[in-house]
Each structure stands twice: as C-alpha cells, then as structure tokens.
Amino acid sequence: MKSICKHLALIWIALVSSCCLAQSASVSGKVTENGTPLPLANVLLKGTEYGAATDIDGNFTLDAVAPGDYVLLVTSLGYQPYQTKIKLGADTTKTINIQLEASAQSLDETVVTGTLKPVNRLESPVPVEVYSPTFLKKNPTASVFDALQNVNGVRPQINCNVCNTGDIHINGLEGPYTLVLIDGMPIVSGLGTVYGLTGIPNSLIEQIEIVKGPASSLYGSEAVGGLINIITKNALSAPEFFADGFITGWGEYNLDVGSKIAVGKKTDLLLGINYFNFDVPIDNNGDNFTDLTLQDRISLFQKWDFERKDARLFSLAGRFFYEDRWGGEMQWTPEFRGGDEIYGESIYTRRWEILGKYQLPFSEKLLLSFSYNDHNQNSVYGDTEYLADQRIGFAQLTWDKSSGNHDLLLGSAIRYNYYNDNTPATPTADNIWIPSLFVQDEFTFAPKHSFLAGMRFDHDQRHGNIFTPRAAYKWKISDHDIFRVNAGTGFRVVNLFTEDHAALTGAREVIIAEELKPERSYNINLNYLKKIYSDNGTFIGLDASAFYTHFNNVILPNYETNPNHIIYDNLEGKSVSKGLSTNLDVVFPSSFKIMVGATWQDVSTTENGISQQQILTESITSTWNLSYTFHSLKLTADYTGNLYGPMRLPLLGDLDPRRANSPTWSIQNIQFTFKGLNNFEVYAGIKNLLDWTPNRGNPFIIARANDPFDKDVTFDANGNPVATADNPYALTFDPTYVYGPNQGIRGFFGIRYTVF
Known part of the structure; x- marks a missing residue:
C-alpha cells in the first residue's frame, strides 16, 4: 500500500510540475549599442527575482517566469537605462531586442588626459569631463569646433564677422590659452587651433576629454587655461x-x-x-x-x-x-x-x-x-x-x-x-x-x-x-x-x-x-x-x-x-x-x-x-x-x-x-x-x-x-x-x-x- 501511495504521489508531483511548467513563460533577446553586442548588461523584471546578465554576444534568457504584466529593465555602466512594459502569457516565449544608448557624460569612463595614463574617471585625481559620440549627435554639426557650443564653460568664439575664423574659450579665457590635442599629441596650436577642430569625422571620434585649468606640467606651453583632447x-x-x-x-x-x-x-x-x-x-x-x-x-x-x-x-x-x-x-x-x-x-x-x-x-x-x-x-x-x-x-x-x-x-x-x-x-x-x-x-x-x-x-x-x-x-x-x-x-x-x-x-x-x-x-x-x-x-x-x-x-x-x-x-x-x-x-x-x-x-x-x-x-x-x-x-x-x-x-x-x-x-x-x-x-x-x-x-x-x-x-x-x-x-x-x-x-x- 505504501508503495502504491508513493508512486501515486510521484505521479501527482510530476503532473503538477508539468502543469506549472506548461503555464510558465520565458523572455530572451539581445542587448546592443549601435549594433555592437553589450556583454554583462543587467536584465531584470522589476519587483521580481527574475534577472540575468548578457553573455559575450549580448544575449540573455529569463526562464520559468510566471505569466503576468512586467516592466523589463536593462542597465549597463556608461549607458542610459532602458525600460519597457511586457505582457507574458501562459506557455509563451517572448523575444525582445534592446538597443542601449551611451550616456553623453558617463562617470565611469576611462580617461587619459589628466595624468597621461589610462585611469577610471572616478579614480583620476584631476577632474576630466568626457563627451562621447552620442553627445555630438544631439546637435549634429560639421565640426567639433561647432559641437563644443553645448559644453558648459566652453565657448567657440568667432573672431571676425567676415572670415568667421575663431578659437575656443574655456572658463572665459582667450583661445590661445587652450591646447588642442589629437590622441594626446599636442599637434595643434597657433595657426591650427580652429583647423584642429575641423575636418575630423565625428563617427571616428571615440570620446572628447576636457580639462579646465593649467596642465603645463604635463603638456608644456599653451596648456594654460585648459585643454581639449580628441x-x-x-x-x-x-x-x-x-x-x-x-x-x-x-x-x-x-x-x-x-x-x-x-x-x-x-x-x-x-x-x-x-x-x-x-x-x-x-x-x-x-x-x-x-x-x-x-x-x-x-x-x-x-x-x-x-x-x-x-x-x-x-x-x-x-x-x-x-x-x-x-x-x-x-x-x-x-x-x-x-x-x-x-x-x-x-x-x-x-x-x-x-x-x-x-x-x-x-x-x-x-x-x-x-x-x-x-x-x-x-x-x-x-x-x-x-x-x-x-x-x-x-x-x-x-x-x-x-x-x-x-x-x-x-x-x-x-x-x-x-x-x-x-x-x-x-x-x-x-x-x-x-x-x-x-x-x-x-x-x-x-x-x-x-x-x-x-x-x-x-x-x-x-x-x-x-x-x-x-x-x-x-x-x-x-x-x-x-x-x-x-x-x-x-x-x-x-x-x-x-x-x-x-x-x-x-x-x-x-x-x-x-x-x-x-x-x-x-x-x-x-x-x-x-x-x-x-x-x-x-x-x-x-x-x-x-x-x-x-x-x-x-x-x-x-x-x-x-x-x-x-x-x-x-x-x-x-x-x-x-x-x-x-x-x-x-x-x-x-x-x-x-x-x-x-x-x-x-x-x-x-x-x-x-x-x-x-x-x-x-x-x-x-x-x-x-x-x-x-x-x-x-x-x-x-x-x-x-x-x-x-x-x-x-x-x-x-x-x-x-x-x-x-x-x-x-x-x-x-x-x-x-x-x-x-x-x-x-x-x-x-x-x-x-x-x-x-x-x-x-x-x-x-x-x-x-x-x-x-x-x-x-x-x-x-x-x-x-x-x-x-x-x-x-x-x-x-x-x-x-x-x-x-x-x-x-x-x-x-x-x-x-x-x-
């Protein structure tokens, strides 16, 4: 009798489990940024314990989710959070592909301008402002010179009503006090200040780093009011x-x-x-x-x-x-x-x-x-x-x-x-x-x-x-x-x-x-x-x-x-x-x-x-x-x-x-x-x-x-x-x-x- 009861119990558990599994749902998809997979992004259903991290290809899967209405939240350092409402029915699999946008001014980026060596922005002893290509796209311009008009404390100054050449003012200081670098090299000064910020395709820019204040101890002459590193x-x-x-x-x-x-x-x-x-x-x-x-x-x-x-x-x-x-x-x-x-x-x-x-x-x-x-x-x-x-x-x-x-x-x-x-x-x-x-x-x-x-x-x-x-x-x-x-x-x-x-x-x-x-x-x-x-x-x-x-x-x-x-x-x-x-x-x-x-x-x-x-x-x-x-x-x-x-x-x-x-x-x-x-x-x-x-x-x-x-x-x-x-x-x-x-x-x- 005990043996029969034991088998009946196992059968009942199997049936219940099968029924529950049949009533569950799953969510899968891929997280990218401009088509590039983002690994280790956090994907979770808010207010629940359902969560996962994306793999090296940006893929994720949330299994055995109870049917219902949820808010899907995706976060990754350096990117704007993404959230959307989803409805999961019984015994369904939902696929959703998510594209994150880079934060225009991330606090977790690697910077090199302040100390001449790569360091996390929060760990840098020198304050460095960082602007990504996403920032440049907010107000598309034909040059970095024009794009900097939306950076606080930085102003492109037109010096002539006729030829429209100009320079960059940082914290009110004249353009010659600003040193412009490309990949850390001070190749731009004097004649080339405006030209150093013109003609570089914005799509080729990884980030722009700005230091406000003297940096002559690392970069020498011209780095008096600040510097801009493209x-x-x-x-x-x-x-x-x-x-x-x-x-x-x-x-x-x-x-x-x-x-x-x-x-x-x-x-x-x-x-x-x-x-x-x-x-x-x-x-x-x-x-x-x-x-x-x-x-x-x-x-x-x-x-x-x-x-x-x-x-x-x-x-x-x-x-x-x-x-x-x-x-x-x-x-x-x-x-x-x-x-x-x-x-x-x-x-x-x-x-x-x-x-x-x-x-x-x-x-x-x-x-x-x-x-x-x-x-x-x-x-x-x-x-x-x-x-x-x-x-x-x-x-x-x-x-x-x-x-x-x-x-x-x-x-x-x-x-x-x-x-x-x-x-x-x-x-x-x-x-x-x-x-x-x-x-x-x-x-x-x-x-x-x-x-x-x-x-x-x-x-x-x-x-x-x-x-x-x-x-x-x-x-x-x-x-x-x-x-x-x-x-x-x-x-x-x-x-x-x-x-x-x-x-x-x-x-x-x-x-x-x-x-x-x-x-x-x-x-x-x-x-x-x-x-x-x-x-x-x-x-x-x-x-x-x-x-x-x-x-x-x-x-x-x-x-x-x-x-x-x-x-x-x-x-x-x-x-x-x-x-x-x-x-x-x-x-x-x-x-x-x-x-x-x-x-x-x-x-x-x-x-x-x-x-x-x-x-x-x-x-x-x-x-x-x-x-x-x-x-x-x-x-x-x-x-x-x-x-x-x-x-x-x-x-x-x-x-x-x-x-x-x-x-x-x-x-x-x-x-x-x-x-x-x-x-x-x-x-x-x-x-x-x-x-x-x-x-x-x-x-x-x-x-x-x-x-x-x-x-x-x-x-x-x-x-x-x-x-x-x-x-x-x-x-x-x-x-x-x-x-x-x-x-x-x-x-x-x-x-x-x-x-x-």
Whole structure:
C-alpha cells in the first residue's frame, strides 16, 4: 500500500510540475549599442527575482517566469537605462531586442588626459569631463569646433564677422590659452587651433576629454587655461563602414564617410573622409557683407593599428586638410583677391599631420609618442596679404611605473617650433627647439586618500628655463562621492600673428610695445563629483567646481587707445579668472534624460589700480540637453541650447553707436532621430529656433561696411578719424565687433548608415 501511495504521489508531483511548467513563460533577446553586442548588461523584471546578465554576444534568457504584466529593465555602466512594459502569457516565449544608448557624460569612463595614463574617471585625481559620440549627435554639426557650443564653460568664439575664423574659450579665457590635442599629441596650436577642430569625422571620434585649468606640467606651453583632447577610435572597434551626411536650409552640405579595412592578419586600417561645402552668399542683415563665410573643404584621415606580442601598443595616424574659404562684399569674386576695389577675406589652408604611439618591447611600460604637422596659410584680408608657414614636431617618452603606494610617471619630451610669415613682426623665421623633463607621482597614503605631485622643466632658448609644478589631492568619500583639489601653474610662449585674427584684417596697424615675456598662470580648482543610482533605475550625476586663476605678464590686445592700432604689451598688473561651475546629469528609466550646466565667471584685468571686465568674455553661461526616446515609435527627440550673459565689446570710440555690452543671448535647437530602419538613422530638426543674430539692437555690426578701405575717412594729424557728414561716428572699417554667429534659423535633414 505504501508503495502504491508513493508512486501515486510521484505521479501527482510530476503532473503538477508539468502543469506549472506548461503555464510558465520565458523572455530572451539581445542587448546592443549601435549594433555592437553589450556583454554583462543587467536584465531584470522589476519587483521580481527574475534577472540575468548578457553573455559575450549580448544575449540573455529569463526562464520559468510566471505569466503576468512586467516592466523589463536593462542597465549597463556608461549607458542610459532602458525600460519597457511586457505582457507574458501562459506557455509563451517572448523575444525582445534592446538597443542601449551611451550616456553623453558617463562617470565611469576611462580617461587619459589628466595624468597621461589610462585611469577610471572616478579614480583620476584631476577632474576630466568626457563627451562621447552620442553627445555630438544631439546637435549634429560639421565640426567639433561647432559641437563644443553645448559644453558648459566652453565657448567657440568667432573672431571676425567676415572670415568667421575663431578659437575656443574655456572658463572665459582667450583661445590661445587652450591646447588642442589629437590622441594626446599636442599637434595643434597657433595657426591650427580652429583647423584642429575641423575636418575630423565625428563617427571616428571615440570620446572628447576636457580639462579646465593649467596642465603645463604635463603638456608644456599653451596648456594654460585648459585643454581639449580628441581621442579617435581604435580600428579594431570601429564600424566596418559608416556614412553620415546632412544638408541645411542655408545650403550647407556635410558628408562623413569611413571604413575599416583588414590589412593582413595583424593590421587594421581606419579610413575617414570629411567634406563640407557652402557656396551660397547670404546677406540677411543688409550690410552687403556675407553673413556666413563660404567654405569648400576636405579632410582625409587614416589610422593604422598593429597587433603586437603581449598586446603592446602601436598605432600610426595621419590627416590631410585643405580649405578654401572667403567672406566679404556680396559682389566679391576671386579676381578681386588682394585688390582694393571690392573687399574680401580669402583664406587657402593646406595642413597635414602625422602622429603615432609605440610601446617599447620591454617589460616596463615605456611608451614613445610622436607627432608632426605642417601648416601653410595663404590669406588676403582686403589688400593685405598674409603668407605663413608653421611646423611643429613633438616627441615624448614616458615610463609608467607602480611601486607600493606610488604610481610614478617619468617622461622626457622635445618640441620643435618653426614659424615664418611675411609680416614686419617676423623679420626672420622662428626656429626653436624646446626640450623638457617631467615627473609625476600619485601617492595613496590612506584607503580613501591620495596625493599627486608633479613638475616639469622646459628650456626655451628665447626665455631660458621654465619650471611648472602641480599638485592634486583626491578624497574618495565613497564609491559615489569624490572630492578633489588641484593646484598648478602654466606658461605660454606667444606668437601673436598665429593667434589674433584682428591683427590681420588690414583695418588696424599692429604695435608691439616691447619684447614680450612668457605669460605665467597660477591656478587652484575645487571639484566635487557625486553619482546616485536610485532603486527605480534613475541616475543622477552632479559635478561642481570652483576655480581661480591668476596671470602674470598677460598679453592682451589693446583696441581702445587708438582705433587704427592694436597694441600688444605685457600687462603691468594682473589678470584674474574666477568662477563657479556645475553640471547636472539626470537619466530616468522612462528614457527621459536631462543634462544642464551653468557657469558664473569673473574674468578681469587690473592695471594702475583700475579693474575692468575682459573684452569678449561672458559673465554667465548655461547649456542644456533634454532628450526623450519614444520606444514604440523608435524616435528620439533632443532639445539642446546654450545661453551666454553680457560681455564687454570692442568699440571704436566714444561716438560708436553700437552696444558697449552684449545682451544675454541664446541659441536653441531641436532634433528628431528615427532608428526604425536596419543600420540606418534618419534625423531632422531646426537650428537657432529663436532666429537670434547679434545685429538685434544694433544699428550695424561691421563698422563702415560701405567703405571697407577707408577711402572716405578723414584723419587728424595724429591719425585718428574725424567725424564728418559722411562719417558722423568717426569710425574706420572694422569687422572685429563680433560675439555670436550671424547665422539665423534654419532646418536640417540627415541620414546615417552604419555597418558593424
């Protein structure tokens, strides 16, 4: 009897189990990012114990799930959380494929710019801001230069209403104080600042790292106000093929095309081409000058990555850049180039670059880095010709060594600068070698505390020995809270004519008051970084900083003493940049994302006891990015914008009727991206929704646009213009009164195609 009961019980259990299994459901699928599988992503049904991690191919399966309504949540470090509602019936298998989007400003990325070695961003003693290609796609632009308008505390400054060349301001400091690097190599400076941020296909960029504050102890001259490091993709992780093209309502065309090619078994080649064209003269403000410079440019980029024994690094990259740009009177044609009949500014630029990294075949971490660039510029500004050549060579050897609680970096670098132009200020070519030695030690003296000390020694034959120390303290309060203090010095060796477009317009004479000394800066920066992960999948990131920089021997152009002169001199006083900055990054499980940044800054110069705001420096700046994905429609909406507070503007005299200070102004954009087609993204939107241009509230922007060669201006015995019936404000031609883009509202449409 017991035996019969036992068998009946086993049969009953088997039947019940079979019935339960028949009533269960399962969920499977694949998690990717732009088609690339994401391993180790967390997949779970909220409020339950059902969960799994994706495998190396991005696949996951949740078995034996009870029927019902659930919320599927997918999370992965560095990516925006994904969540969707699913309904599971009895005895069903549901397949769902999920595409995650990289976080625009992740707090868990690897950075190299702050310390010259790869380190997790949270572990870096130097605050580094990181921006991914996803960030660049929120407001598609034809260059990195334009894309940086949505980075808090960073402003692309247009320096001329006619040719539209510009530079990058960090925390209110002039463009020459910003060092631009590509893959960590300082190949861009002086003449090439704007060109270093133009022509690199955005699809080839792995990430952009920004350090605010002096970094001369690692990078030498120019790294005074901060630096921007554009890191390109490794060929091994790049897509097989990509194409990205867009057109705007103003008639701008931009095309990025690239491909990865396997060359043998151990070599991969990454090719990229960027082409941009705008050839429609537009004069919406009615001054007979082009509102936007006409441009025709092409950039060719290639990067070779070689597989070596023990995963040692060896990469070699090169870029060729050519651009023909002009702006001026609407009736200008190339036959007027260099003449005094019709005013035009025409710039032919040819530039090529090569850079590489090679890890030496030793057990120690010895890395040789090198770069070289050749920049040729053939320009005319009215009837003033400017012909210049610049060549910069750079080589650096670093030794990365860890010993106990010490993480050491020792290095030696040599930089070669060649510069020559046809101006009277350069009677002979500059031909300078600058050798350097530097050392850095990060010492962990307690489980949550570390201290970094570094110093650099440069020898410049023009200025002698230059010593730049730095120090940084990091307190890791918790895994989600970091407090940092950074202090350092910077220096800059100046070559005026490579940096200040106003000196080349032909409208003013350049006066150099004395032999210029190197500028020096002293900086302290406090930074607090916090990230919060809530139980419902919401992520909050906070990054707040306070900064103070003091300059000695600062060189500022004096536009105000004489309207016909630009006077350069070392300031007999001080220049100070101080302020507060914060970034807030919030990601909700619903795929709604908020990025907001704001900076208050006070940049002033003090001479003879009188302090005043630096020209063309805003008091406040704010940036934002609101993004939401409609998963059922496979559509993402991005609303981006920036706001800049008042800045002092360069007037030509007491009678000048233009605003002495700019208003608070804003550029706002909206974009919609559809991802419902395999390998394709279609995007469209509107730029400058408010149709804002700087001529609002001003009688004119370009002074004496009707007489660009000053043929009808009367001057007194001292060379100062005199008010006349034809010239009631006593002005001369001057296009340097510029603080924002002249380009108004416009639509855009684009398509991306990517094959992995």
